Amino acid sequence: MSQQQNITDVLMVGATGSFGRIAVQAAQHHGLRPRALVRDIRRAEKLLPGVELVHGDLEDPASLRRALHGADALVLTHGSGSDSRPDARAHIDYGGVRNILLALGDARPRVALMTSVCATRHDVPGANPWKRRSERLLRASGLPYTIVRPGWFDHADPTQRRLVLDQGGTADGGIARDQITETLVRSLLTDSALGKTFELTATDGEEQNDWSVLLSALKADAPRSVDGILDPANLPVTAEPQALRADLDAAGSPRKAG
Numbered sequence: 001m002s003q004q005q006n007i008t009d010v011l012m013v014g015a016t017g018s019f020g021r022i023a024v025q026a027a028q029h030h031g032l033r034p035r036a037l038v039r040d041i042r043r044a045e046k047l048l049p050g051v052e053l054v055h056g057d058l059e060d061p062a063s064l065r066r067a068l069h070g071a072d073a074l075v076l077t078h079g080s081g082s083d084s085r086p087d088a089r090a091h092i093d094y095g096g097v098r099n100i101l102l103a104l105g106d107a108r109p110r111v112a113l114m115t116s117v118c119a120t121r122h123d124v125p126g127a128n129p130w131k132r133r134s135e136r137l138l139r140a141s142g143l144p145y146t147i148v149r150p151g152w153f154d155h156a157d158p159t160q161r162r163l164v165l166d167q168g169g170t171a172d173g174g175i176a177r178d179q180i181t182e183t184l185v186r187s188l189l190t191d192s193a194l195g196k197t198f199e200l201t202a203t204d205g206e207e208q209n210d211w212s213v214l215l216s217a218l219k220a221d222a223p224r225s226v227d228g229i230l231d232p233a234n235l236p237v238t239a240e241p242q243a244l245r246a247d248l249d250a251a252g253s254p255r256k257a258g
């Protein structure tokens with residue numbers, strides 16, 4: 001795949017979160033112009049001083065259309081962790097991606113989506129399919145994407161800086177937050193990250209600095225496939241609820257064809 005168009009304006013979704021705030025700094029560090037999608041401007045002014053803010057709510061598609069306008073790229077680190085509704089993951093982790101894709105219309109920004117090392121697992125405590133379902137929408141959309149599935153943050157020793165990129169959904173381990181957000185931003189800027197899904201953990205050693213080499217070693221997902229290239233076939237689309245299959249169809253509608 002060829003180099004994406006020049007990336008300058010990056011809409012940061014989840015920017016007020018514990019990851020999002022570091023992701024904004026990583027984008028700034030790379031000379032990008034981050035714009036933070038926030039629900040509460042006053043609160044965000046305190047959390048993200050000096051950062052351009054745009055009001056938007058992942059559950060309000062109209063607000064997303066305004067916020068997305070002009071974005072060259074999106075970094076998606078939103079999450080439903082502080083939302084007590086029993087179906088919060090469906091509304092936020094999944095519904096947020098669905099609503100963004102619908103609100104984009106014909107726009108084709110580069111997208112970096114953060115999900116979880118457990119995205120395809122059923123055998124770990126708290127496992128749920130909503131982040132994987134959100135990944136599926138993004139793949140189906142045909143947009144230029146990278147999906148990063150980080151391991152457990154705050155569970156890596158300071159000596160564990162050597163990045164380990166895996167595919168297939170069996171990886172486990174820790175990773176520092178700054179390495180997750182650096183990987184998300186690097187994925188926007190590296191050709192060989194396009195169309196790839198990978199788990200991200202870290203092991204003892206020094207951090208690699210050739211991102212092109214690191215990302216080139218990974219296999220790309222099949223175009224428009226619903227799952228990552230080596231994902232286990234443990235969530236068949238044919239067994240998914242009709243509403244979710246309809247969302248997949250809408251995300252992959254021809255107007256987004258690349």
Ligand SMILES: NC(=O)c1ccc[n+]([C@@H]2O[C@H](COP(=O)([O-])OP(=O)(O)OC[C@H]3O[C@@H](n4cnc5c(N)ncnc54)[C@H](OP(=O)(O)O)[C@@H]3O)[C@@H](O)[C@H]2O)c1
Pocket residue numbers: 013014015016017018019020037038039040056057058059077078079080081082092093115116117149150151152153
């Ligand atoms: N535990 C782990 O080791 C691990 C590993 C990998 C990935 N993760 C995942 O990482 C994700 C992010 O983590 P975090 O610590 O950054 O979460 P967080 O601090 O709770 O941040 C969540 C972000 O999503 C935003 N958000 C929620 N609902 C929204 C809505 N309706 N409209 C717009 N924005 C909305 C929040 O905005 P407000 O500030 O307005 O609430 C906030 O910016 C989580 O989903 C988590 O599952 C966790």
